[in-house]
Amino acid sequence: MINLKDVEKLISQQKFDEAIQLCNKALGLLPHNNEPQKQWETDLIYKLNFHTGVAYQNSQRYQQAIEAYQKALKYQPQDICIHLNIAICYYGLNQLQNSLQFVDSGLQIHDDNYQIREQLQILKYSIFKNNKQFQECQELLKTLFENNQLTQESLLNEYLEYLYNAKDYNQLLLVLDAKAKLFPKSIQQCMKNKLIVYLQSQDYNRALLKTEEYIQKYPNDSSVLTVKIQSLLMLGRRPEAKQFYQESLVKFPNERVLLNTKIA
Template identity: 20%
Template sequence: MRFKLYTIFLIMLCTATTSFAQRKIDILLIEKNYDKALLEIDKELAANPSSQLFYKKGVVYKNLQNYQQALEVFLTGLQYDTDNMAMLEETAECFSILGNNQDAIAFYEKALQVEPNNLVLAGKLGRVHINLEEYKTAYNVFSEIYEKDSTNVYWNKQLAYCSFRVFQREKARDLYEKVLEANPRDHGTYINLIHCYNWKKEANAIMATIDSGLVHFPADKELLLERAMFFYKTKRYGPAMLQFEKYLEQEKQPAFEILMNYGISTYFAEQEEKALDIFGDLKRMNPNDPLVMYYQSLCNRKLKNYEDAIELMTFAIEATVPDYVSEMYHHLGQMYGQQRKFKESIEALKKAYELNPGKTEVLFEIATTYEEYNSNKTLAMNYYRIYLTESGAGAKNAIYALERIDRLKEDLFFDE
C-alpha cells in the first residue's frame, strides 16, 4: 500500500514539475525571451521529448527567421505525432518560405487530409500553386474555397487573379469589382481590373476605374500610365501625349518603350518639333533603333527637311532587317548552287549582299556562279572587279579573283 502511494506521489510530482516547466517556457515565449526559452525547451526535451515541445522549439526558430532550423525541428516533432495539424502547417509554411514549393504542397495536402474543411490551409495551398505558376490548379483550389465562402476578400482576390490567368476574363472582372467594392484602397486591384476590361468594348469602365483609383491615390504613376496607355491604344494621341507628360512628372526613370509611345503620340498630335526632341533623346539611348529613326524621318518630312528625312529613312530600313536574314539568303544561294539551279542561286546571293553589304565575299560567290551559269563571261569578270573594289585589302580570294579576271580578258579577246 505504501509503495502504491509513493508511486502515485512521484507521478503527481513529475506532472507538477512538467507543468511548471511548460508554464515557464510559455512565459518566456510570451516575453519573446527566445534564448532562455530554447535552453528550457532543450532541457525538457532531454528528459521528456514530446511533439508539443518540438512544436514550441520550431516556433522559436521560425520567429527568429531561422526557417531551415525550424523546419528540421518540425520534421523531428512529426515523428512523435504524424497528424499534428499545427506542425504539418508550420512545416509546409517553412518549406514555402525556403522556396521548396513542391515539398510545401505535399505537407499542405497532408494537413488537408486531416482537416479537409480548413479553408485557411486550402488558401495557403492555392498560394503555393500560384508561386509555381500552376494557375489552373490554383484556380480549382480557390474555386472550391469560393463555393464554401464567397465573402472573404483575400480569397476572392486570389481567385480573380487565377481566373485572369486561365482566360476567364469576365469572371476575373466580376471578382475584382467585388474586391474593390469591399476594399477601395486596394491599389493592385485597380491595375488588375483595368487589364480585365476590353480596351475597345469597355472604355467607359476603364476610365471610371482609373478615375476612381486616382481619387484614392492622387498622382499615382501607375494609374497615370494606364490612362496614357488607354488613350494611346485607342489612338487618341493628343490626350495620350498630355497624360504621358503627367506620368513623366512622377516617374524619373521611365522605360524606353514608354518614352517611345510618348514620342509617337506627340508626332501624331502634330507636335513634330517636340517629337524630334523626344526621339533625339531616344536615339542617344539606343542609336540603332530603326523605329526611332523611322519617326525622326517622318518628323523631318513634316518639317520639310527632306534630305534628313531621306537619310534617316534609309538608315531605318537598313537597321530593320536583322543580320540573320542576309545569312539565310546566303545559305539559300549556296544550296541552289549545289543543285545547279544557278539563276535562283544568283538571285538569293544578290539578296544576301543587298541586305548586308558588309558580306563582300558573297560578291565572289556571285562571280564564280556566273562563270558556271552564263556563257557571257563579262558578268563574272565585272563581279570579280566589284568584289576586289568593295573588299579592298580584306579580300580573302583576291589572288584567285585577279587570275580569273586576266583569264576572262584573254577568253573575251580570242572570242572577238
C-alpha cells in the first residue's frame, strides 16, 4: 500500500515526475480504480489524483493538472481547494472564462477556510483586471472591504486608487483607517494621505486640526507643512499662514522647494 507521505515528500523536494509515477503506479494497482466499491478506495483514489494534480500544477503542466483534479473532484465535489487549484491552472493557461467558472463554483461552497476563499477572491479580481472589467474590479473590492475580507495590502492600495479617482472621500478615509489597523507600518503614511483627503474635500478645519496633530507626533517631517499653510489660507487666516510659513523656513531651511506656497 502506498504511503501518501512519500508522495508529499517528493513534491516538497520538487521531484514531481517521481511523485506522479508513484501515484499512477498506486492507482494502477487498485482493483476498482474506475468504480471504487469501498470507502477507503474512494478516499485513496481521491488523494492520489489530488496529489498528481499538485505535482503537475507545481511543474506548470496545467492541462494535465486539470485532468487529475477533475478526477479527484468526482469523489469530492465540495472540496474548495480543488476548485481553487483548477481555477489557478486555467488562469495559467490564459483560459480566463474557465478560470472564473471554477472561482465562482468554489465561492459557492460553504466552507470556513478563510484563506482559500480569500485566494479565490483575489484570483477573481485578477481575472476582471486582465479582462479590463474595471467596474467589476471596483465593485468586488468594495464588497470585500465591506465584508472585512480585503486584507491584502496591494489590493487595498488598488481600492484606494479607485476611490481617489472617483473622489469618494468618505470611503477613502474608512479604507485608510482599515489599512492602518491591518498594517501598522503604514500608519504614518495613512495619516498623511488622510490630510490630503481632508484638503481636497475642502474640509479645511479638519485638515488643519489633523495636520497639527500630525506635526506634534512627527515634528521632523516637513512633507505636510504645506497642508497646514493651505488650510490656513483657505480659512482666511493669512497672518497665521504667513507666520507658520516663516517659522517653517527657519526650522527646515532646505525645504524651500517644498514650501512653495506664495504668501503675500
